[in-house]
Amino acid sequence: DAGVIQSPRHEVTEMGQEVTLRCKPISGHDYLFWYRQTMMRGLELLIYFNNNVPIDDSGMPEDRFSAKMPNASFSTLKIQPSEPRDSAVYFCASSQPPGRGHGQFFGPGTRLTVL
Amino acid sequence: ELKVEQNPLFLSMQEGKNYTIYCNYSTTSDRLYWYRQDPGKSLESLFVLLSNGAVKQEGRLMASLDTKARLSTLHITAAVHDLSATYFCAVEINFGNEKLTFGTGTRLTIIP
Numbered sequence: 681d682a683g684v685i686q687s688p689r690h691e692v693t694e695m696g697q698e699v700t701l702r703c704k705p706i707s708g709h710d711y712l713f714w715y716r717q718t719m720m721r722g723l724e725l726l727i728y729f730n731n732n733v734p735i736d737d738s739g740m741p742e743d744r745f746s747a748k749m750p751n752a753s754f755s756t757l758k759i760q761p762s763e764p765r766d767s768a769v770y771f772c773a774s775s776q777p778p779g780r781g782h783g784q785f786f787g788p789g790t791r792l793t794v795l
Numbered sequence: 796e797l798k799v800e801q802n803p804l805f806l807s808m809q810e811g812k813n814y815t816i817y818c819n820y821s822t823t824s825d826r827l828y829w830y831r832q833d834p835g836k837s838l839e840s841l842f843v844l845l846s847n848g849a850v851k852q853e854g855r856l857m858a859s860l861d862t863k864a865r866l867s868t869l870h871i872t873a874a875v876h877d878l879s880a881t882y883f884c885a886v887e888i889n890f891g892n893e894k895l896t897f898g899t900g901t902r903l904t905i906i907p
Binding site: 711713783784785 | 830885893
């Protein structure tokens with residue numbers, strides 16, 4: 681398997697623009713997670729899905745952020761409108777069903793810069 | 796709210812030395828994970844500890860879990876430069892929901 685795939689790897693945009701980040705989890709993984717990493721706040725869980733259904737979105741910073749998972753092989757994280765403070769590395773991760781205990785597998789990340 | 800604390804936050808050590816990174820957490824859990832992150836890279840899974848007393852070893856790294864003390868350690872033996880990275884512990888508090896809470900990370904620098 682190719683692992684978790686994220687696109688784009690780098691995104692530079694201007695304040696106010698819409699940004700869409702994409703993720704393809706590992707095939708057969710039932711859970712998908714979106715994280716944000718910054719120097720100041722470390723690694724934060726934004727939202728996670730189980731079988732395409734959002735389970736916990738308490739980490740989503742505000743209404744400008746939204747995430748979807750229309751099917752088992754694709755998820756998006758959208759920021760509209762974007763702000764400079766959204767600049768961070770966004771990671772997607774996936775994991776197998778509960779009880780397997782293998783942990784989460786992370787994608788390469790998307791480095792977002794909002795000017 | 797679960798809190799996961801690592802110490803030290805920064806560690807600079809000489810090659811060949813031994814050292815330990817500590818991970819304390821505030822809520823009962825028997826599942827703990829260690830990850831490694833190289834600068835500008837993603838997180839790579841190192842160890843999965845699933846029960847009290849669990850010990851895992853890979854090369855110069857050894858991880859252990861004491862659920863009663865709510866403590867996990869990552870021990871480095873005879874450090875080499877290739878181990879320079881940031882190490883994160885992560886705790887799963889509700890068995891089966893796969894949600895992890897990450898520690899702050901320990902940035903390890905091995906000096907030749």
